[in-house]
Amino acid sequence: MRLMNKKTILAALGAAMVLTSVSAPAQAQRDPAYAAARASGEVGEKADGYLGIVGAATPALQRLVNDINIKRKAVYAKRAQAEGATVEQYAFAAGCLAVMRTSSGEKYQTPDGTWMTRTGDAPTRDPRCP
Amino acid sequence: MTHDELTVMGVPASDLPMNTGISGKIGRGVLALGAVSMAGGCININAPDEAIVIELNVNIQAEVVYRLAEDAGNAIEENADIF
Numbered sequence: 001m002r003l004m005n006k007k008t009i010l011a012a013l014g015a016a017m018v019l020t021s022v023s024a025p026a027q028a029q030r031d032p033a034y035a036a037a038r039a040s041g042e043v044g045e046k047a048d049g050y051l052g053i054v055g056a057a058t059p060a061l062q063r064l065v066n067d068i069n070i071k072r073k074a075v076y077a078k079r080a081q082a083e084g085a086t087v088e089q090y091a092f093a094a095g096c097l098a099v100m101r102t103s104s105g106e107k108y109q110t111p112d113g114t115w116m117t118r119t120g121d122a123p124t125r126d127p128r129c130p
Numbered sequence: 131m132t133h134d135e136l137t138v139m140g141v142p143a144s145d146l147p148m149n150t151g152i153s154g155k156i157g158r159g160v161l162a163l164g165a166v167s168m169a170g171g172c173i174n175i176n177a178p179d180e181a182i183v184i185e186l187n188v189n190i191q192a193e194v195v196y197r198l199a200e201d202a203g204n205a206i207e208e209n210a211d212i213f
């Protein structure tokens with residue numbers, strides 16, 4: 001009887017672990033279209049914390065960028081409120097990091113508005129960036 | 131009581147001394163004279179070659195960015211699909 005109980009408990013624990021691993025979302029990945037646009041340099045990170053179109057805008061690119069930026073703004077707004085900051089301030093801080101996180105070959109915007117291609121060197125950022 | 135009786139004791143609102151009479155013109159003349167005499171001094175100010183850039187983000191201070199950056203880093207990690 002005790003053995004049965006142990007087995008039952010073990011089974012339940014196992015099931016719980018399986019359920020947890022299934023329900024926990026895998027590390028969210030970029031949408032393939034977004035990842036491709038970043039890699040090709042069609043879109044880049046702006047200094048203000050939002051995504052920008054680097055070259056000529058197409059309806060598809062504009063839709064993609066708008067979609068990302070609306071989602072970003074929602075995240076910024078929620079967390080800015082918790083931090084007692086404005087959405088603009090929070091977005092700027094996130095922009096500092098987003099530019100820093102660009103991979104080699106991706107585009108980012110310098111404080112004067114110029115689009116640059118990220119190299120192995122540190123990106124040109126606003127002096128207020130940490 | 132007529133309208134005349136109501137206003138006779140006070141100065142009509144439209145009769146502002148600033149805009150009428152000689153005194154206003156004299157005042158402007160003195161100001162112009164002041165400007166001329168200042169131009170006669172030896173201070174020369176040359177216009178800068180570069181365009182004057184007005185910093186629009188003055189409301190964002192470095193300390194604020196520094197404080198927010200830690201949380202912003204977490205926000206980016208937690209929403210990696212849109213960053």
